Structures are given as structure tokens and as C-alpha cells.
Amino acid sequence: MSTPLESMPSKGIPAFRIARSAPMHRYVLIVFLAVVAVLASVPFWAQTGTIRTLVTFFTLLALAQMWNLLGGYAGLISVGQQAYVGLGAYGVWLIADILGLHPFIAVPLAGVLAAVVALPVGPLLFRLKGGYFAIGTWVVAEVVRLIVANIQATGGGSGKTILSAARLPIDTRIQGTYFLGLGVAVGSILLVYFLLRSRVGLALTAIRDNDLAAQSSGVNVFRSKLLVYVIAAFGCGAMGAVVALNLLRIQPTAAFSINWTAYALFIVVIGGFGTIEGPIIGSVIYFALLQNLSQYGTSYLLLLGVIAVIMAAKAPRGIWGFVAKRWNIHLFPVRRRLVLEAPPPGDDGGPADASDPPLAEPA
Amino acid sequence: MDWVNVAVQGVLLGGLFALFATGLALVFGVMRLVNLAHGDLGILAAFVALFLLDSFSLGVFWASLASIAIMFCVGYVLQRGLLNYTIGTDDTRPILVTFGLSIIIQNALIMQFSADSQGLDAGAIENASVRITDQLAVGWYPLIVFGVAVAVIAALQLFLNRTTLGRAFRATSDDQEAAELMGINNRHIYSLAMAIALAIVALAGILLAVRTTFDPSQGPFRLIFAFEAVIMGGMGSIWGTLIGGIILGVSQTLGAQAFGAGWGIFVGHVVFLAVLAFKPSGFFAKTVTA
Amino acid sequence: MSILEVKDVDVFYGDFQALFSVSFSVEEGQTFAFIGANGGGKSTLLKTLAGLLRPTSGEVLFQGEAINNVPAHTRVGMGIALVPEGRRVFPSLTVHENLLIGAYGGRKGEWNVESVLELFPLLRPLIKRQASSLSGGEQQALAIGRALMSNPHLILLDEVSLGLAPVVIKRIYEAMGHLVQKGTTILVVEQDVQHVLTVADYVACFLEGRISLEGQPGDLSSEQITAAYFGM
Numbered sequence: 074m075s076t077p078l079e080s081m082p083s084k085g086i087p088a089f090r091i092a093r094s095a096p097m098h099r100y101v102l103i104v105f106l107a108v109v110a111v112l113a114s115v116p117f118w119a120q121t122g123t124i125r126t127l128v129t130f131f132t133l134l135a136l137a138q139m140w141n142l143l144g145g146y147a148g149l150i151s152v153g154q155q156a157y158v159g160l161g162a163y164g165v166w167l168i169a170d171i172l173g174l175h176p177f178i179a180v181p182l183a184g185v186l187a188a189v190v191a192l193p194v195g196p197l198l199f200r201l202k203g204g205y206f207a208i209g210t211w212v213v214a215e216v217v218r219l220i221v222a223n224i225q226a227t228g229g230g231s232g233k234t235i236l237s238a239a240r241l242p243i244d245t246r247i248q249g250t251y252f253l254g255l256g257v258a259v260g261s262i263l264l265v266y267f268l269l270r271s272r273v274g275l276a277l278t279a280i281r282d283n284d285l286a287a288q289s290s291g292v293n294v295f296r297s298k299l300l301v302y303v304i305a306a307f308g309c310g311a312m313g314a315v316v317a318l319n320l321l322r323i324q325p326t327a328a329f330s331i332n333w334t335a336y337a338l339f340i341v342v343i344g345g346f347g348t349i350e351g352p353i354i355g356s357v358i359y360f361a362l363l364q365n366l367s368q369y370g371t372s373y374l375l376l377l378g379v380i381a382v383i384m385a386a387k388a389p390r391g392i393w394g395f396v397a398k399r400w401n402i403h404l405f406p407v408r409r410r411l412v413l414e415a416p417p418p419g420d421d422g423g424p425a426d427a428s429d430p431p432l433a434e435p436a
Numbered sequence: 437m438d439w440v441n442v443a444v445q446g447v448l449l450g451g452l453f454a455l456f457a458t459g460l461a462l463v464f465g466v467m468r469l470v471n472l473a474h475g476d477l478g479i480l481a482a483f484v485a486l487f488l489l490d491s492f493s494l495g496v497f498w499a500s501l502a503s504i505a506i507m508f509c510v511g512y513v514l515q516r517g518l519l520n521y522t523i524g525t526d527d528t529r530p531i532l533v534t535f536g537l538s539i540i541i542q543n544a545l546i547m548q549f550s551a552d553s554q555g556l557d558a559g560a561i562e563n564a565s566v567r568i569t570d571q572l573a574v575g576w577y578p579l580i581v582f583g584v585a586v587a588v589i590a591a592l593q594l595f596l597n598r599t600t601l602g603r604a605f606r607a608t609s610d611d612q613e614a615a616e617l618m619g620i621n622n623r624h625i626y627s628l629a630m631a632i633a634l635a636i637v638a639l640a641g642i643l644l645a646v647r648t649t650f651d652p653s654q655g656p657f658r659l660i661f662a663f664e665a666v667i668m669g670g671m672g673s674i675w676g677t678l679i680g681g682i683i684l685g686v687s688q689t690l691g692a693q694a695f696g697a698g699w700g701i702f703v704g705h706v707v708f709l710a711v712l713a714f715k716p717s718g719f720f721a722k723t724v725t726a
Numbered sequence: 727m728s729i730l731e732v733k734d735v736d737v738f739y740g741d742f743q744a745l746f747s748v749s750f751s752v753e754e755g756q757t758f759a760f761i762g763a764n765g766g767g768k769s770t771l772l773k774t775l776a777g778l779l780r781p782t783s784g785e786v787l788f789q790g791e792a793i794n795n796v797p798a799h800t801r802v803g804m805g806i807a808l809v810p811e812g813r814r815v816f817p818s819l820t821v822h823e824n825l826l827i828g829a830y831g832g833r834k835g836e837w838n839v840e841s842v843l844e845l846f847p848l849l850r851p852l853i854k855r856q857a858s859s860l861s862g863g864e865q866q867a868l869a870i871g872r873a874l875m876s877n878p879h880l881i882l883l884d885e886v887s888l889g890l891a892p893v894v895i896k897r898i899y900e901a902m903g904h905l906v907q908k909g910t911t912i913l914v915v916e917q918d919v920q921h922v923l924t925v926a927d928y929v930a931c932f933l934e935g936r937i938s939l940e941g942q943p944g945d946l947s948s949e950q951i952t953a954a955y956f957g958m
């Protein structure tokens with residue numbers, strides 16, 4: 074799978090192409106499809122408790138992917154994505170209970186609602202950089218929370234129940250929520266994957282490395298950042314909507330809690346910053362820890378905080394970053410590699426192919 | 437008449453915000469670090485004072501002084517031992533690490549002290565007021581806090597402008613590599629800056645704790661208000677944080693008066709966002725880029 | 727004993743090797759010039775001597791003592807001062823404050839604000855001005871003066887004439903002449919070969935991280951220098 078970018082061998086310039094995939098990736102795809110198929114079968118044989126737990130896992134995975142898209146790829150560390158998680162949750166209530174649409178349809182629409190809010194917010198926040206941008210995102214989350222928590226129409230501090238979902242037959246609700254959760258998780262992975270393979274993805278890696286240099290190379294930094302910010306809002310909104318369906322109750326303190334950022338941060342820092350594989354691994358690890366340690370209450374959050382701080386300080390690329398670097402494995406073919414088609418004149422080696430170690434690593 | 441009273445209260449409240457903001461601005465100015473645990477460290481100082489008060493039967497004054505001294509040392513060690521390793525060309529690491537720190541501090545405080553609200557009792561001074569005009573009465577305590585804020589900011593500015601060490605701070609802030617060539621040890625300067633910043637935020641946290649109740653979850657709010665004061669006042673200006681604090685304070689009190697108690701903070705946020713939209717470099721910016 | 731000895735030093739910028747086994751020694755009071763095209767490694771060498779970069783192998787000996795791992799801020803106190811490429815005066819400090827900060831980690835000696843102003847009288851009327859408002863030539867004078875404030879034994883000058891008008895360059899080199907008279911050891915990196923050869927006792931030409939030619943200016947012909955400069 075190579076792009077049409079090729080060169081004719083001319084004076085001393087070897088023929089090349091830009092390759093993204095290696096033969097290994099075919100196997101990765103098969104494994105991925107198999108896993109998704111297995112997960113899709115779950116509602117037909119597993120217990121309700123397990124199903125609902127998996128939905129929680131899916132939402133955390135989606136959240137981590139979106140947070141990583143912003144932070145690891147666009148260099149925008151946000152500690153305010155809970156604004157969009159909460160908007161997604163309240164969006165379901167608004168669209169399903171108030172506007173009367175089917176609660177399942179409300180999930181993607183809630184994502185759109187969050188994205189629409191993100192559109193004017195992004196440019197405002199982009200006036201801030203780095204750590205101040207981060208706190209700015211928090212302010213926005215606070216503003217949204219205060220509005221929702223203080224007006225009677227949205228239930229104020231005590232929140233709302235998603236009545237239209239509660240009224241669905243229980244099996245339909247459980248299974249439907251599950252598939253929406255699976256959809257949001259797989260969708261978030263695919264969304265990030267295809268985004269990174271596109272021109273925007275190339276722009277993002279340039280921006281992440283050097284904002285100013287990217288701009289002088291013609292990259293529209295502002296538009297790329299805004300696109301990513303809006304997409305991340307959509308993803309967080311959709312995931313928040315699924316959470317709302319899973320819990321049936323929404324309430325401002327929980328919906329807009331900073332803990333959403335904390336979870337995403339833990340997952341991404343531990344699993345791997347700036348890769349697609351990282352948040353997947355991080356989610357699995359975090360979730361496993363959650364199941365085993367939540368009985369200890371506050372001290373488990375403390376432990377996670379300590380782990381996150383140590384890893385962020387010492388191993389910022391996370392577990393996957395270590396694995397990827399050590400064994401040069403990249404499961405998702407998003408990186409672009411320069412591959413020589415024919416030996417440069419004067420060389421007597423054979424033609425290089427996609428499975429050889431890459432000659433140049435622009436990604 | 438009521439409005440004037442409220443506005444004056446807002447101005448005085450701004451003093452407290454400015455005190456929280458000063459440390460944040462100092463650290464950012466010297467080493468471009470935004471400490472997301474800044475508010476939590478101020479609250480931590482209040483708990484330390486509380487602990488000293490309860491465990492050693494120290495008066496509020498001595499417990500507070502001890503807490504400030506402790507936080508000064510904590511700041512030095514924190515910077516030298518951890519945060520110095522996160523500073524570099526990568527913006528993201530300090531944010532991740534200080535956010536993690538924020539979570540650690542909050543949860544450690546909950547484990548040690550529970551999530552309940554606490555207070556630091558300073559006696560009669562808290563409620564006494566002074567009458568300025570027929571219509572205007574001002575609490576002694578808010579007046580004192582405002583005075584302290586102005587004094588601290590003035591002292592800091594004097595330190596930066598008139599002392600050799602202060603000059604070293606400014607040089608490091610301008611160009612840290614060139615500063616090394618002057619014989620300035622960056623790691624030490626950064627640690628001193630953080631130590632001073634935490635001593636100031638400790639003072640702020642304690643003054644807050646005397647004025648109102650506090651609990652482990654208050655840190656992030658203090659951070660947000662400090663941040664809003666810094667941005668509105670303008671980057672690079674210590675006195676600017678006082679102006680920013682005053683704008684925020686007045687917005688909050690007038691907002692609460694106009695729309696009800698629950699909306700005061702909201703109005704403050706809205707004013708901040710408006711300033712960000714229309715005057716993003718703040719009112720007194722010395723540096724144009726963050 | 728030479729004041730400075732560099733033995734087989736390699737320096738890397740990340741994966742990129744900038745200096746390959748560089749060796750030379752400098753005598754006390756000498757004016758040693760490094761010339762060469764851009765990217766040759768001259769600035770890298772000065773930064774290594776100042777302590778901003780560390781050699782991955784080889785030794786740097788200052789007054790007989792190995793200083794490979796001595797941090798930059800300590801070297802000032804030992805008597806090594808660098809006037810960095812691009813001047814890098816502190817923009818928010820005044821001229822006076824820039825000079826004062828030059829003395830921060832330095833040693834006692836004859837250089838102080840007054841003697842620096844005598845060397846560079848152009849700075850006197852600017853003493854209270856913010857350094858950011860100075861012209862290129864004024865900033866260069868300030869940067870040199872600032873380095874002198876630490877009373878260095880060995881002063882390293884990195885491309886001090888870059889971007890300056892000829893009349894300003896002339897004044898800078900006059901000042902350098904004063905330093906030579908006082909017996910200061912000077913290492914000067916320059917692209918302006920003509921000027922620097924008039925003050926140097928010894929010259930070394932850098933090409934792609936290696937010394938391609940060295941000797942006393944009087945012994946080297948201009949053809950030799952050109953060839954070494956461009957690697958022909």
C-alpha cells in the first residue's frame with residue numbers, strides 16, 4: 074500500500090516510494106478484526122454485569138484516544154475534555170428526552186453537539202499556549218459545569234435521569250448501549266488512524282515537532298489544530314453519551330468531573346503518548362488496576378498519581394513507547410517511511426523493500 | 437451604595453487572588469513552567485498549618501510561619517528533585533507531572549484529613565470591620581490581606597530589580613544558556629524561584645483558610661483564579677497580577693450581587709474569557725508571547 | 727604548561743558528530759584564531775570549552791586540570807569566559823545590569839564597570855538603556871564587556887564581527903588589541919579571515935569537524951588558507 078509518490082531514477086537519485094505498511098500489518102489487521110468480532114459477540118453470551126463493565130472500558134478507551142489525539146499528536150494538552158464528556162451526557166438527555174429522538178440516535182448527535190460547542194471555543198483557547206492553554210481548557214469545563222449545575226431546566230445540582238432510555242426494554246437497552254460503546258471505541262481508533270494517514274496527519278506531526286517551522290513550510294497550523302480540537306470534542310461527546318446511557322443518570326459533578334482528565338492522563342502516560350497502540354494498552358492496564366484496586370478507595374488514586382508522575386518524568390513515551398523503540402514495532406501503519414526502489418548508482422546491494430529497516434523516519 | 441460596598445469587597449478579594457497568582461507568575465517568568473499543582477500546594481500549606489496547630493498547640497501565627505518555612509523548603513526540593521528534570525523544549529512533560537502531583541496532593545490530604553471542610557481560627561480579627569464613610573464599611577481582615585498582597589508584590593519587585601540574586605533571576609528568565617555563562621547555576625535558581633513561589637502561595641493559602649473554610653478539593657479552584665488573574669493582568673508583570681486579581685475579584689462580587697451567590701464565580705469566568713477574546717495579552721503585558 | 731590543552735575531543739549534537747578527534751594547545755597570552763566555513767565546528771568547539779556542551783571522548787585541560795565534566799557556570803569562576811555567537815545580551819536588563827551580571831560568578835581583577843566603559847566609550851551614554859534597544863554593534867561591545875567583567879584568564883570570542891558594519895568591526899578589533907596588550911589569552915572564531923589574521927599569533931582552520939590547517943599566519947600563504955577553508 075504505497076502512495077503514488079514515486080521518482081524516476083535520474084542522475085544519482087535513486088528511485089523511491091513513500092511506504093506506510095509492511096507485510097506484518099496484514100496480520101495485525103486480521104487480529105484486530107478477530108478481536109472486534111469476539112467483542113461483538115459478547116452480549117449474546119455474557120452476564121449483564123460484564124457487559125456493562127465492558128462498556129465502561131470502551132468509553133475509557135475512546136476518551137484516551139481522543140485525549141492522546143489532542144496531546145500526543147497535536148501537542149495540545151487539555152485538562153478540560155470533561156467539558157465535552159459532560160456535554161455529550163447532557164446532550165443525550167436533551168436530544169432523546171426533550172427533542173424526542175431515539176436515545177441510540179442521540180449518541181452520535183450528542184457528539185456533534187459537543188463538536189459544535191468546540192468550534193468557537195478552540196480559537197479562543199488557542200490564544201494561550203502550553204500550560205496556560207491547559208488551565209484555559211479547565212476554565213471552559215468549569216463554565217459549562219456551572220451553567221448546567223445552576224439552571225433548573227437541566228436539573229440543577231441533582232441532575233436528570235435519561236427517561237427515554239430507561240423506558241426501553243432492558244435487553245434492547247443493554248445490548249444497544251454495548252454496541253454503541255463498542256462502536257465508540259473502535260470508531261475512535263479508526264478515526265485517529267485515518268486522520269493520521271491523511272494530509273492532516275502529516276501536518277500534525279510537523280506541528281508537534283516544531284510549530285513555527287511547520288507554519289513556514291506552509292502548514293495551516295491553526296486549521297489543523299482546530300480540526301483536531303473539534304474532532305476530539307466529538308469523540309469525547311459521543312463517549313460521554315454512551316456513559317449516560319450506561320448509567321441512566323447524569324449529574325453535573327460526575328459528568329464534568331476532572332477525574333475524566335485524570336483517567337485519560339493516567340492511561341496515556343502509562344500506555345504510551347503519541348501512539349495509537351499506547352492508549353489501547355494503557356486502557357487495558359488501567360482497567361485491570363481499577364477492577365483490582367478500587368476497593369482501596371482513595372489510596373488507589375494516589376498510587377496511580379505516583380505512577381503517572383514517575384512515568385511522565387522518567388519515561389514519557391510510556392510502555393508502548395518503550396516497546397516500539399526497542400523492537401521497532403508499529404502495529405498501526407501510520408508512519409511514513411522512505412523506501413528505496415533501486416540501489417543508488419555505484420551500490421551493489423539489491424533493491425530495498427518495505428520489510429527492511431527504514432532508511433529515513435519522517436514520522 | 438450597596439454596589440460600592442460590593443465593589444470594594446471585590447477589590448480587596450482581588451488582593452488574595454493576586455497573592456495566589458504571584459507565585460504562579462514568578463515560576464512561569466523564570467522557567468516557563470506552569471505548575472498545575474500550584475493551588476493544591478497553597479491548600480497543602482493550610483493543612484500543614486492546621487496540623488501544626490493541632491499537634492503542637494502552636495498559635496495560628498507561629499503555625500502559619502512554620503508552614504510557610506516548610507513550604508519554602510518543599511518548593512526547593514520539589515524543583516531540584518523532580519521538576520528540573522521535566523523542563524526542556526517539550527511543553528507537555530511539566531503539565532503531566534504537575535497535574536499528577538495535583539492528584540497526589542489532593543488524595544493524600546483526603547486520606548490524612550478526610551474530605552471535610554476545615555477552618556483556621558484567627559479570632560476576632562476575622563469579623564471586625566472599620567467604617568470608612570456613612571455608606572461604606574470594610575472588614576479589617578480583607579483590608580489586611582490586601583495590604584499583605586501589596587507588600588509581598590512590592591517586596592518581590594524590589595528583590596527582582598535591586599538585588600544581585602534578583603538580577604540573576606531576570607537574566608535566567610531572559611536567556612538561560614547565557615545566564616549559565618555568567619556563572620549562574622540554573623538548577624539552583626529555578627529551585628529558589630519555586631521555593632519563593634511556594635512560600636508566597638503558602639501565605640495565600642493560610643490567609644484564605646483563616647477567611648473561609650477549606651478542604652482538599654479547593655486547590656484547582658485556587659489555581660484557576662490565580663491563572664485568570666495572571667492572564668488578565670498580563671504576562672511578565674508582577675504588578676499586573678494585582679490588577680488582574682482586582683478585576684477578577686470585582687467581577688465575582690458584582691456578579692454575585694447581581695445574579696445571586698452561585699453566579700459570582702461564573703461571572704468572573706465570563707469576564708476572563710472576554711478579556712482573553714478581546715485583549716489576549718492582558719492589560720500590562722511586558723512579554724508578548726507566552 | 728599551556729593554559730589550554732584539547733586532546734582528541736569528539737562532540738555530538740544528538741546523533742550528529744560535530745567534532746572529530748580535535749587536538750590543539752594554547753599558550754598563555756596567545757591570540758588563537760579559528761577560521762572556517764559555516765558548520766565547520768568552530769562554534770561547537772567554543773561551546774564545549776565554555777561547558778555548554780560535553781565531549782563524548784577526549785580531554786579538555788585548563789591550566790593542567792581536566793574540566794570535561796565541570797559545568798558551565800563553574801568555569802566562569804575558573805577564568806573561562808565566552809562571548810557567545812549572536813551576542814545574547816540580556817534584553818530586559820539595562821546595559822549597566824548586563825555588565826553587573828557579568829561579574830556574578832567571576833573573579834576579582836582589574837575589569838569593572840568603569841574600566842569596561844573606558845574600553846568601550848560608546849556604551850557610556852547608553853548605560854541606563856535597556857539592552858534590547860541597542861544596535862548590533864553596541865550589543866557586541868556590551869557582550870564583550872560583560873564577559874570581561876568576570877576577569878577571565880581565557881576569553882572566547884564567537885563570531886564577534888558577524889553582521890556588523892566595517893567601522894564597528896574596526897573598533898571591536900581595536901579593543902581586542904587592548905586585551906592582547908594586557909596579556910589576556912584570546913580564542914577567537916571568525917568568518918572574516920582578513921581581520922582576524924592581523925591579530926592572531928596562531929590560526930587553525932576548521933573543515934567539517936576537523937582541523938584542516940594550522941600554523942602561524944606569517945607562515946601560511948593565502949592559497950593554502952583558501953584551500954583549507956573550502957576543502958579543495
